[in-house]
Amino acid sequence: MSEQIDCFYANGLTLQQFTNLQSLMLCGVGVNHMLDRIQIALPQLPHITHLTLDYCTLGYNRVTILPLINIIWSLPKLSYCYFINSITFCHDQALFVPPTVASSTITHLTIWNIDDPYCEMAALFEQTPYLQHFSVSAWTYYPDFRLTSSVPSITTLKISGFPYKTVCDLLQRLPNLSHLYLGANNSDDHQQWEELIGDFLPKLKKCQFNGRLLKKELLKN
Template identity: 30%
Template sequence: MDKRNQMTTLESLPNEILLMIFRYINSIDLLLSFNGLNSRFNALLNNQYYPHCFIFDSISKHTFDTICQDHLPFMANRVISLHFGNNEHGYTKLSLFRSYIPSFISFTQLRSLTFESIVSYEMLRNIINECHQLSHLSFLKFIMCKLEDNDTDMQLVVDNIWSLPKLTLCTLDIRGEDFGFLNDEHFCMPKTVSLSMEYLEISMMFNFKANEINHLIKQTPHLKHLSVCPTFTNALTNVSII
């Protein structure tokens, strides 16, 4: 079957079926493949399809620019997940993204944010501040983030994360330029109580003493699963809390 026949067959499907099919396609591929084909597909993608999930990892700069400039500004309120990955290139994409869209606040339905390789404390702090204006945000992940700034207040970062009202899952792999939070091998304990967090994973680079784990659980009373590296075993421990 040639492409014209395939397209004719696809167009014969009702909108409800097409919208169901769209859910199995990455949003980037979906836009690049179907947007602009005809008015019907444009209407489905731009007015009816929800939700959109964007994973920005190993895509070309041209594709990234196209998505950020031509699509995201017009569908921000229908995006539920953004992932800035690809390790050493993640920060570059995030910086470029924020040059197009300076704030995440317009993504009013955003539920999940993942960042890899953030190196700027100012950007980290600004992102977390914006998270407080995302009323549906429940997943937040920082992966392989090594801050290059000397002047960092990680207590503020941790407390701001713990005060996010809807956050249920959090991954924290953030360290200073030398090692750990504030160049220390111990995690910066939250002073704020999280009333929503249930799943927490903290980088293996941080060691925990027994009393620190107790404090962490006390500050996270709804915790169901905790992944940390306790000092007394020097190995990753997964704790399921019922």
């Protein structure tokens, strides 16, 4: 993909020429392959609604990644944003830096394969107040999900690679959650989940463990 981007620009084309572009997927873009040009182009694409960064290396420290994250969160029509193995690598850790500006349009967000114990998800949720569908997975280290307030906007959560306690703490802050998808490293103890659902998830309609649906009777209040 990096070679294709080089060829794209070598032929005199630029992303900002496509002012009506609504969907953009970038694969395999690294810090040495036109990422700075993409960062310049994004603010000039006001109609983008879908953005996917797939296996992109966005930087090597928190300082360099923040401007790009803020540009993405500032896109006026962006609703669907996907970071698939696309984060900042520092000391062999995959970092994600929450934005410092708010998005009034992002409703679907995926951050897949994060490895950052210092990433404060409270800041991410604060700057994404209309987030409805959130997908997140972790490697060895997982982000800080200690929230001081609820996140009523989220109705769908897909989470993988997090210990039970972390997931439990997060779910207690999602009062309007209706769909829950649990991947690896999550407890299969249905009694635990039945108690959690009964106590904190009154609106849950669907719960799935590693592709298996939780029995419907466990979703009854």
